[in-house]
Structures are given as C-alpha cells and as structure tokens.
Amino acid sequence: MPLRSIRQLKSLKNKRVLVRVDFNVPIKKGKVTEDSRLKASLPTIEFLMNKGAQVILVTHVGRPEGKKDPALSVKPIAKRLKELLGIKELRIIELDKAKKLEIGNWKLNNGEVMMLENIRFYPGEEKNDAQFSKELASIADLYVLDGFAVAHRASASVVGVTKYLPSYAGLLLEQEINGLEKVMKKPRAPFVLVLGGAKMETKVPIMKHLLPRVDHVLIGGGIVNTYLKAAGYKVGDSLADSGREKEALVLCKKKKVVLPHDVIVGKRDGSGARHVMIEKYPHQICKKGEEILDIGPATIRLYASFIRKAATLLWNGAMGYFEQKPFDIGTLSIARLIASRSNGKAYGVIGGGETLQAMELTRMSEYVDLVSTGGGAMLEYLGGKKLPGVVALTKNKKK
C-alpha cells in the first residue's frame, strides 16, 4: 500500500501538526556544526506552515536515556533552524508543560512553528510506551513522520503516536522511500551495486537481499578483506570480520560479484603504502604490521568499466580507509565515477554516514539522484527489513 503523503492534505488551518524529524545533528560549543539534516526537512516544515498548520517539531538528540540532560537540549538546533526558516522566534517547550497547558490555551498561531525539547528525555520514548504515546499524541491533531533516519526505530514518537492520530509521510520521507523503491522494485538494467565499508553485519544482509535483483556487485572495504582472509590469504592486521568468513566466501564466489584485482596495503598512519596485485593463492598480501587499506588502480579501472555501463547505481560503504591519505584514492575515484554516471545516464542512489562524507569530499553530491539521509534505516531497508515507522504510515487508518 502506498504511503499517505502530506501532499494529500488540503487546508491545515487551526490544526496542530506533530512532525517527527531527525535533527540529531553534531553540536559543538552550543553550535550545530553540520546542518544537512535540518535542511533536508525544510520543505516539509515550510509546506505545513504555508498550509496554515501550527507545527510542533519533535526530535531526539544523543542518548540521554530517559533523563533530562541540559547538554543534550535542542536549543542549538532551534537556533540554527530559526535562521534557516528565516523566522523571528522558535520557542522550545517541554512535553510535560505542553500537556498542562492544554491544546486550546497554548498559544501557537496558524503558520507558526515550535519545537519540543529532546524527546529522549522521557523514558517512554524508546520503550514505545502506550501511555506516553497517547500523551504525546494529545498535543496535536495530526502526525507527520519526516525523518527517514529514525523510521527503523520503534519508539513512541515514530510508531506509538500513529495509533492515536491520523498519520502522514512528510516530503523527505516520501522522496527517500520512493527513490529506494524505484531501485528495489523497478531497477533499470544493468543494476550495479557498489558495497564496501566496515560493518559486515549490515553489509551481509544487503548483499543477500540484493543479489537476486542486481546485475553486478563491486566490493570494497572490509568485505574484500574478510573474503580474502576466508580464501586463505595472509591479510595481516586488515579489518576483517572473522565471524563472517564463511558467509563472505560463499557470497563473494557468486558470479555477479566482481572481486578486486589489486589492493593498497600499508599502515593506518598513512606510511608504507604499497601496491599489491592479488595473485593465485597461496600468496602473501600483507607483511607483518601491514593492513589492506584501499583498492588498487587496476580495480578502480575494472569497476569503472561496470559503472560506466550502469543504468541503476547504488553505493554504500567506503572502498578503503579514506580518512587517511593516500588510502582515499579508491573511495574518491569510485565516488566521482558514480556521480558522473548519475543524473541522466543512470539513476544513482548513495547512503551511509561515511559514504555521504566521502561524496561530499568530491563536491559532487548534487549530481547523485538520491543522497539518502537514512543511514542505519536505509541499510535495514536495503537488507529487506520492514521499517516500523513506514509500516505505520501505510496501514489504512482514518480517524
């Protein structure tokens, strides 16, 4: 069933709309240092304001674990958001106070926005407590989920409230789900998946779930190391998941999986970088103290030949330890190739915290068709899991 979108709503005058966003952004010395998540939800907030709604934003910040912690207040976020929205005032209210004030007496004009204090200050949030969900729902007439990045969390402000309020998807959530569905359900061939990164527990389900849908999988990062280790190669101190060697071996031997021809080994501080062609086993790739830290030039060339022909491209996970030069070359090359092919020739989707960072370094994010803000939620979605926040918005409920 399709998502119920806020675009279906006509006038929202005199309606209180509770909007769950993910504004869990990095804050240093009382200042938001990275505001892309705030910007990503602006279209939804402005849409609701223009419809005359009384908007109440709700987010979590950090992990206060059910206790009030002034260091994790939403104050810096409200300050930055006020600037982005170009408004004079953005009040913050604590939920318990909002309840006492009752909806009618609580001054919030049509087209105005206000923010609830960090919702994780309340233990009921992460427990998805029914009573707490009800209380939260009682301050509004409608509910909107916009933060795709929290859609995998079965918490009160994501799932619980939808039991008590007519619930809709915000523009950001809708855009991200539609983009990902396009890739999952109707991908144009050839569909090339580029998969790297560190955390094998998130990558293995993606590979399993997507292998039947894609034409080629180009692998990098920890998956390569784990595979090589499983195949018996000496990989020294390389980042590998010893608990998943067998799985990696089975998956990487599939025909669709393209394996690297060469790697760059060295030390994490950037010293001793050396190019190694992967020869037939037995072959010692790493010497003592060395790690595999990037894919090599022959592999970049090989992967480029696939990316250049792709009609659908999906990338998650760095090809190497790109935070340290010279091990950034593989990841940044792949990022540029993907961005160049996207926006026209192929439908390009990227996601993941470090993946987005790497794409930002190339300054080519704008060429990618969908830069997902989803992080962990996106990884779960691609791994075939149903996201509780999204499921709640597809249930047919009229209140």
Ligand code: ADP
């Ligand atoms: P994302 O956040 O994009 O989903 P992950 O969190 O799975 O990606 O992994 C990204 C991290 O993996 C990067 O910080 C990168 O440094 C690291 N990484 C990738 N390949 C290697 C490698 N060969 N050795 C060490 N770290 C690596």
Ligand code: MG
């Ligand atoms: Mg990460």
